[in-house]
Amino acid sequence: MSDPVSAAAAVFQLWLLIVVFFIVLPAMFGVSLGVSGVYIQVLVRILQWATVRIQRGRQEQPGDLLLCLAGIIEHTGGSMEEEMEQLRLSRRPEAGDFSLSDAIYFCQKGLESIVEDQVTQRFSSEELASWNLLTRTNQNFQYISLRLTIFWVLGVFVRYGVLLPLRVALAVIGLSWLVLGTTVVGFLPESSVKNWLSELVHLTCYRICARGLSATIHYHNKENRPQKGGICVANHTTPIDVVILANDGCYAMVGQIHRGLMGVIQRSMVRSCPHIWFERSEMKDRHAVTSRLRAHVSARTKLPILIFPEGTCVNNTSVLMFKKGSFEVRGTIHPVAIKYDPRFGDAFWNSTKYSMVSYLLRMMTSWAIVVNVWYLPPMTIQ
Secondary structure, three states: OHHHHHHHHHHHHHHHHHHHHHHHHHHHOOOOOOHHHHHHHHHHHHHHHHHHHHHHHHHHOOHHHOOOOOOOOOOOOOOHHHHHHHHHHOOOHHHOOOOOOHHHHHHHHHHHHHHOOOOHHHHOOOOOOOOOOOOOOOOOOOOOOHHHHHHHHHHHHHHHHHHHHHHHHHHHHHHHHHHHHHHHHHOOOOOHHHHHHHHHHHHHHHHHHHHOOOEEEEEEOHHHOOOOOOEEEEOOOOOOHHHHHHOOOOOEEEEEOOOHHHHHHHHHHHHHOOOEEEOHHHHOOHHHHHHHHHHHHHOOOOOOEEEOOOOOOOOOOOOOOOOHHHHOOOOOEEEEEEEEOOOOOOOOOOOOOOOHHHHHHHHHOOOOEEEEEEEOOOEOOO
């Protein structure tokens, strides 16, 4: 009995050493060994092959099994004026310029607008043009071939048997380091050394957590990165947006005070960094929120505030109208655009459908998180 246990312990120690020395330490120093790049290239090749195989299978299957990719309503692609002109041309000349049936056409268009409302569709997962070999997909992809099914089964084993334990371990290491590091730094007196150590702890923690999601992040226009004393505004797709942006610089977070594990993390973070946490009653008082934000921005030595003005998560296909509260502070605004690649995993968090735990499980069992971040030029109120 002791031999299997000792062998398992030795394997676990070896696995932990590999994780620490080849993933955690390079992540803390911002060094990439190139493994993630090769992994993404292999994924692209596999997904391209799967796309070709699916297209070939569509041609082989009967047409009545295939559903329309565009949605539940079939659109002709022309304008309303062109469609009305076609209706008039199809009418007999003695019918005149107007017919009571013309109203049916406008009723049809009104019902289509209600069914396929452009805003409501932004709160559901983006449908892909081709299957990415993940469990979540739309109804357009049925059984195609045995080879494709075998690849899907192998993918389930890799994602749940190999990637999930590794990513959970990295997430635990990153969050533990955040809580422990910020708590220790919080006992130091206020000084430039404390601020530097706090930024270092936050940066290394978020980099470890990003490795735990197999995140590949491409930053563009780094000369426009948010500066201290400013306000960073970005589109919001997922809570992971914070991890993505904080991999390239530290931010002061703004949010509601939570209980449980999230509350422990918040309390440890605020000891070392001036994050802005509100009670639920304060969040409803817009003037109180604005005054605290203005006090933070007035100190040019404090980290830039990170705000998501949409106020909710959107499926990364569009941007909703921003709420104006963050712009009433009258600080320098640093806009940031975040775009996820849906081929490797659906980053959108539908909070009405998934809890935070189930959402994080979906993220940790996806292929990877591939995202582009664009820093836009800073702006001020004219």
